[in-house]
Amino acid sequence: MKLRDEYTCPLELVHDMIKGKWKPIILWRLRLGATSLSKLESDIDGITQKMLLEHLKELVDYGFVDKKTFAGYPLHVEYFLTEDMGNQILEALRIMQHIGIEYLKKNGKENELTEKHVIPD
């Protein structure tokens, strides 16, 4: 899941950065604002803490996400989208979300578009 040395196209690079089963979902959840690891874990259906951490780490490495650690007890860390790359990729994800909704409608699966399918605030 790490980046290659060379890419023939910047697009390919970014596609690699957000590939993986959970990355788009994590970014999508983060559009709602900063949250802790445990909140992400409970908000994102089916993810394990381990998967979450792995993908989150990469997103931080690439610059889409940043984190802030609060001293004190209990230990608290917040993850959030970065101003530049984080918000930019969000625009691309919005388009993809839109395409997905249209697609489901067109294929008579509007019913799959219920509460639980769009991550709630």
Add this chain to the structure above:
Amino acid sequence: MKLRDEYTCPLELVHDMIKGKWKPIILWRLRLGATSLSKLESDIDGITQKMLLEHLKELVDYGFVDKKTFAGYPLHVEYFLTEDMGNQILEALRIMQHIGIEYLKKNGKENELTEKHVIPD
């Protein structure tokens, strides 16, 4: 590489549709207009005809790409982006391309942004 039965989010569905090493590149090449399989193969560096066909087939299945067969000899088939989904996903890819370029600049790799790295007309 096939879609799942259920997705918790439309975004996840679309992400699965364009995942795979070559799909974004193929779509990106198609922004320049309709072309034949052999032209695609020679334009996209490193791809084999097999991979190209496989990924192209999926893109057609999902509705991003369509193809038109011209009767006569020699047989000629052209692939092109669909008006709706094809062009919409292109917008998302443009954003990703932009992020990629910025990222390379920021990391002092502008030099990697030469002719060959951006697929030519």
Add this chain to the structure above:
DNA sequence: CTGGATCCCGAATGATACTG
């Protein structure tokens, strides 16, 4: 003790090479 982070391993999936 609690929440965050990492390691090891087997299973599943994807990319590519090989072959007829």
Add this chain to the structure above:
DNA sequence: CAGTATCATTCGGGATCCAG
């Protein structure tokens, strides 16, 4: 070219470690 074999990568479970 299609089918299959092979090789690399990713997913996910569970144990474990670290820090306040």
